[in-house]
Amino acid sequence: MFAKLLVANRGEIACRIIRTARRMGISTVAVYSQADRDAAHVAMADEAYAIGPAPARQSYLDGDKIIETARRCGAEAIHPGYGFLSENAGFAEACAAAGLIFVGPPAAAIRAMGGKSEAKASMTAASVPVVPGYHGAEQSEGYLAEQAEGIGYPVLLKASAGGGGKGMRIIERPEDFAAELAGAKREALAAFGDARMLIEKYLIRPRHIEVQVFADNHGRCVALFERDCSIQRRHQKVIEEAPAPGLSAELRRRMQEAAVAAAKSIGYSGAGTIEFLLDAGGEFYFMEMNTRLQVEHPVTEFITGLDLVEWQLRVAAGEALPQAWDRLAINGHAIEARLYAEDPAHDFLPSTGRIRHLVLPAETAELRIDSGIRAGDTITPHYDPMIAKLIVHGPDRETAVRRLGQALGQVAIAGVSANTGFLARLARLPDFLHANLDTGFIPRNEAALLMTPAPDAAGIGLAALGVVAWRKAEARRQAALTADPHSPWASTDSFRLNAPGRETLRLTISDSSFALALRHDANGIDIETEGQPIRAEGRLSEDGLLSARIGGAKRTAHFFAEPHEFSLFVDGERLLVSLPDDLEAGSGVATSGGLTAPMPGFIRAVLVSVGTAVEQGQALVVMEAMKMEHTIRAPSAGTIGALHAGEGAMVEAGTVLVEYEAEGG
Template sequence: MFSKILIANRGEIACRIIRTAAKMGIRTVAVYSDADRNAMHVALADEAIGIGPAPARASYLDAEKIIAAAKTTGAEAIHPGYGFLSENAAFAEACAAAGFVFIGPPPQAIRAMGGKSEAKALMAKAGVPVVPGYHGDEQAEKRLASEADKIGYPVLLKASAGGGGKGMRVVRQKSGFAAELVGAKREALAAFGNDRMLIEKYLERPRHVEVQVFADGHGTCVSLFERDCSIQRRHQKVIEEAPAPGLPDGLRQRMYEAAVAAARAIDYRGAGTVEFLLDPSGDFYFMEMNTRLQVEHPVTEYITGLDLVEWQIRVANGEALPEDWADLRINGHAIEARIYAEDPAHDFLPSIGTVSHLVFPDESPHIRIDSGIRAGDAITVHYDPMIAKLIVWDTDRPSAVRRLRLALEKLAICGVTSNAAFLTRLAGLDAFAAADLDTGFITRNEAALFASAATDENRIAMAALGLLLSRRKTGNIHSRPPADPHSPWNTTNAFRLNAPARENLHFIFDHQPHEVRVSHEADGFSLEIGARTIRACGKLSDDGELQATVGDGKRQGHFFAEGNSHALFLGGEHYRISQPDPVDIADSSTHTGGLEAPMPGVIRALLSENGAAVEAGAALVVMEAMKMEHTIRAPAKGIVTAINCAEGDMVAAGAVLVDFEPEGA
């Protein structure tokens, strides 16, 4: 067995590999960019070595630096994790040439599946069903448009060289084809250095079902069952579960056989995933093969009891897969939710900042947290904004869904906007409980998923209680130790001589101003909210846990100071609370009409010009951030009075990109 391996990755997967290697008695080397100097994976590894500046191309994607780090530290093997260089055949070859074992498939297998067009042709030859489409070399716009006409709209434009939703566009009408092609090519070129496109028939309401395969170097190749990854946004997965609910046994078996045939066709080795689109009719089609471990592999580990990372290492070391894998059976049901720093209310725009507070549910045999982020860590523009993966397991799907919902309600993330509340709502939907799944799930249920958080007197009372307890705690921390602890001059609870302690508490809760009349009592507070009086008492711990009795009910949440405001996490929802100065409110009433960059990024295209009259929703500027394109659009019909950026500019969050004057202003 290897004595030392280098992990050519970062984040939660690097942490996962390090922990598995430690369990196997293998020493680990972490690599890190300047931005990750203090990251969790660096702290966990036995050794760590810097490999350059924050941009991935100058660090994690620089194969020469990775191999040099392995030589310097005496590693014997390199594990690429997923993403970055994990599906780079040239890197796998470079590792072998330098004398290192690449913990992954052979270079020729990676290369065979690296181009979607070539992969589909290879799969069709191997008898694996493929989606009707055009995968040819000719890439002239006229030819691509002609092929789209032959296939019939709607069609799906896909970058041949990549995945993860980048360079992928749905085109529903011929009139929109040219513009979508330009955008897809530009995004593909930025992400993969290759703008070649393929076109496929776009299936309405398909499910995304994938099969985990594993092969050794001794001729054994097996399937480890399937996962349903249908719930997606921007063609990227949000929820994954294993097994896929509602599949007939015969269909399952055919998918397993097709996946193994795909792996054998390229002489595969190690862990891989064959992804299919499943039509409502029951037909399924090969979509792509990921020649690496997938983000969602923990759900397969839960239902099989296997450690797939351990077996990646063992197979790379030359071991054969156990014979008893042929007798494995599905045990229970597992669901994974991807927790991202992103804003679902604004088209899932990534959120940048420092994670000031981070609360996860306690891990147990039923709950697992995979994360590479701790409180105090930064989410930067340079890498994927994943905070963690929350994985639950139970004996059947209804029980697993209940566990997922309860676990999500215990999340509390401050400092960045996260999708935690969105995931909690999703887990509570009747459609999710009923396994009414397809790739359009989020769009179909957007009214419930993007609704404003519920606000009532009890929640307002919790906000007021949090403010009062937080103020009391802060007052106790900063007060001097009293000579007489019973002296009224040393109290911090609005004491008044011969009169009840009363005050009016003003704050903004979930964007709405509130006034709560507070009476301080011996064991709590009496809160007048509108026409209702609510008794509230509770405890605010040092780690932000708020345990309260509000009216006749007990409630539990988290309450944190967040800069000049506060955050309340209650029942899976996140509420912001502030007590602004009235003068500040008056000063902030003006609006310049500028359209701002929502986050740091690079300007990729200017689609308008000074003086242009535009309609509401017109695309004005395209910027790239966090490996995805974001379009700045006109908020109303009006005039573009100035373009304040140029193609190629690196802009900061909040930079005014376009001066805009609405019609009639």
Template sequence: MFSKILIANRGEIACRVIRTARRLGIRTVAVHSEADAQALHVRMADEAVPIGPAPARESYLRGAAILDAARLTGAEAVHPGYGFLSENAGFAEACGQAGIRFIGPPPAAIRAMGGKSEAKALMEAAGVPLVPGYHGADQDPGLLLAEARRIGFPVLVKASAGGGGKGMRVVTAEDQFADQLAGAKREAASSFGDDRVLLEKYLTRPRHVEIQVFADGHGNCVYLFERDCSIQRRHQKVVEEAPAPRLEPGTRARMGAAAVAAARAIGYEGAGTVEFLLDEDGSFYFMEMNTRLQVEHPVTEMITGQDLVEWQLRVAAGGPLPLAQEDLAIDGHAIEVRLYAEDPQRDFLPQTGRLDHLAFPAAGPHVRVDTGVRSGDRISIHYDPMIAKLIVWDRDRPSAVRRLRGALAETQVAGLATNAGFLSAIAGSRAFMEAELDTRFIERNEAELLPDAAPVPPEGLALAALGVLLDRAARARTLAATSGDPYSPWARSDGWRLNDDAHDTLVFRDGGEERSVPLVYRRDGYQLQVGGRQLLARGELGPDGTLDAELDGMRLRATLVLRGAEVSVFVRGVMHRVQLVDALAGADAAEAGAGKLTAPMPGKVIAVLVEPGALVAKGQALVVLEAMKMEHTIKAPADGTVELVRYAVGDQVEDGAELIGFKAGEA
């Protein structure tokens, strides 16, 4: 076994590897960008080495800098995690040439599966079933269109290199093909430096089922069963579970055998995942093989009782697989959800900024949380916006679903918009509880999963008002105690007025609406007018934000987070967020934005599709931004005229930057 390893990654996977290495008595070295100097994985490791500026291409993708760090610290091996250099055959070779063990498959195996077209040819030769499609080297647009016609619409255009949903488009009709092909190629070139694509028949209601395989250097190869990853958004997995619901044992065995055949066909070693599309009739087709550990590996660990990172370390050190196929069995059911900093109400735009408050359910045999961040950390534009993976286990699927709903109710994030409510909606939906799964799950259930934003209920508004009042009172007491006249009426926060009742009004902005909460100060609390009724509110606010409240005799425990004017209240497993309106503030700042189309987040301009003076139609694409590994298209809000274009291709823009000067109406 190794005595010291370097983790060439960041975030939750780096923390995950460090925990396993520590348990095995292996010392760890973390590498980090300038942006990650205080990151959790850096704090957890025994040693840490800076490798460059924040952008990944200048730090985590610099193989030479990582190898220099390994030599400097005497690390014997490099664990690449997932993403970044984990599937880079050149880096794996460079590790070997430096005398440092790459904890992953041989470079030849990575190359064999690195190009989807070449991989499919290999799998076809190995007898692994394939989806009908085109995987050739000729990328002429006319030929690709002809092949799409042959396959029959709808077709899937897919980047030949890479994964994670990048460079992937579903084309439902021939007249969309040229635009979708151009977008897929552009995104593939940006993400992977390779714009080649392949075409596949798009199955209308398939499930995404993947098999975890593991091989060693002694000729042994096993599969650790399957994961259902059908619930996806933009081809990115949202929910994963193991074992796959309603999968017949015979189909499981055939898929496992096909996955092992795929691994053996390329001389595989280490952890890998063979991904299949499972059709409604039980047929399955090879999609791709990920030559690394997967983000969703915890659900496999939970149902098998195995630590896959430990398996990686033992196999990389030259040892055999810990177990044979007949020794592996499924125990219970596990589900994982990915908690992201993204705004479901704004088409899931990734969010950047500070995590002002972060709390998870207590870990135990039924709940596991994998994260690489803490309260106070920042989600950066430079990296994936995943906050954590929440994993639950129980004896059967219905029990695991109940565990998931409970764990999500105990998860609290303030400071950034997240998909927590969206995940809770999935976990509570009838379709999910009944395992009606396919890759269009979200699209089919969109109305239930993404309802229009509802106003904060009276209970939430009352708790927000009570929290603000208690916070003001606490700060006033602190200021009064340190002032020259602690008994001055000007230091009071109880609404005291000369010759008048002690009353006030708090105004909150809830979405686009302003909601007033008139109140009267009482000796035993506050008389609030909320939702057309009067109620007596009182309570205590702890320094950690714990709010023990009583509303008309009903006791509640909530968590209050105050961030400037933003007020977040967590109660009964739901977060309510409002903005406290400053009565002295000027006109709404939104008026200043009239006639401008702005960047919804920081990013890079990768396409400018119009020129000044252009007449455009409502919904027409104007500018394409790339941010946090995704493309975002800025479209015309109405028919009108482009008056100016402020940025060119390649320019970096800040959140809120004016991209296009736009005038609505006919020119």
């Protein structure tokens, strides 16, 4: 086994690799960009080295810098994690040329699966079923449009060199093909440096099933069961579980045999994933191979009892896989939920900024948390906005689903928008409880998933209790700065001589306004609103934990003061609480005749010019943030008055991009 390992990645996977390597007695080296100098993986490693500015192309994607760092610090091996250089055959070859162990498959295997078109041809030769489509070299717009017509709409346009939903478009009509092709090529070129496209028949309501394979350098290759990754947004996974619900033993066997055949056909070694689409009739088709460890590998670890990162390191060091793996059985059920800094209600736009508060449940034997983010860290536009992964395990799927809901109910993230409430609602959906899964799950359940919950009596009571408790704490803090900290004028409980304190408290809770009549006493407050009485008692700790009894029922929540409002977290939902005079921060898209950037990002394309007459919904500017494209569209028919950001510009959230004059305005 090698003695020193350089981890060429960031975030939760870098932390995970460092933790495993340390347990194995291996010294670890972290690399970091300027934006990550205070990151968790930097603090965890035995050594850490700066490798460049924040943009990934100048740091984490600069293979020469990483190899030079490994040489300088005496590392014997490099683990690329997942993403960045993990599927870069040139980097794997450069490591070998430098005398370094690349913890991953041979460069030839990466190259064989690196282009989706070549991979499909290879799998066809290996008798692995593939989705009907075009995977050829001719890439002219006209020829690709002809191929799409021949395959039959709807079709799926995909970047040949990539994954993770980047450069992917579902096209339902021929008239949309040219615009979608141009956007997909731009996104693919920005993400992978390769604009080649392939076209596939878009299957209706398929499931996304992937098989975990593992191979050593002694000719042994095994399948470690499968995962269902059907619940996705923007073609990126949100929920993953193992084993896949509802698969017969025969179908599971056939998929595993096909996956092993695929891996063996390219001389694979290490951890990899063969991804299939499963149609409603039980037929499966090869989609792609990820020649690396996947974000969702913890669910496989839970049901097998294996540490896949440890075995990556062992295989890279020349060890053989144990024969005992032939007798592995599925142990229970595991589900993973990805916590992202994003706004599901606004097309899952990433959210940037400083994480002011981060509360995650305590880990147990049934709950694991993988994260590289801490309270105080900043989510930037340069990297994926994942905050953490919650992974639960149970003896059966029903128990695992219940534990997932319980874990999500304990999460509180303030300072950025997060998808916690979205995930909590998803965990309660009948379709999810009954494993009615396919890749259209989120659009099909959009109304229930994206609704803004109206505060119930418990929410109103917790909000009022939180505001009153915060107000008292703030008054005590201010009084402590005065000459008479015990003055009755510092009281905030509406004190009256020989009578209970009374007041009217006006609150806005998630866009609903309330006038609350409060009566204070020594133990809490009596609330009346619209004729409804609510009794609230409890205390707010310094770390934001609100321990309460509402109407006699015990409730636990988190309550944080933010610059212009309060955040109340109840059962995974975030309720925004404000007083009438509070100023609310806004991120508007259109203001004073201008269309603004909804987030920080790069301008990838400006599709109009000054004076252009446009129709409602017409694409005007294309931005890139967190590796994805976001299109700014005309809110109505009108005319372009001015353009304030050209292609290649980096802009902040709220920057006016287009001066816009509405028709008849």
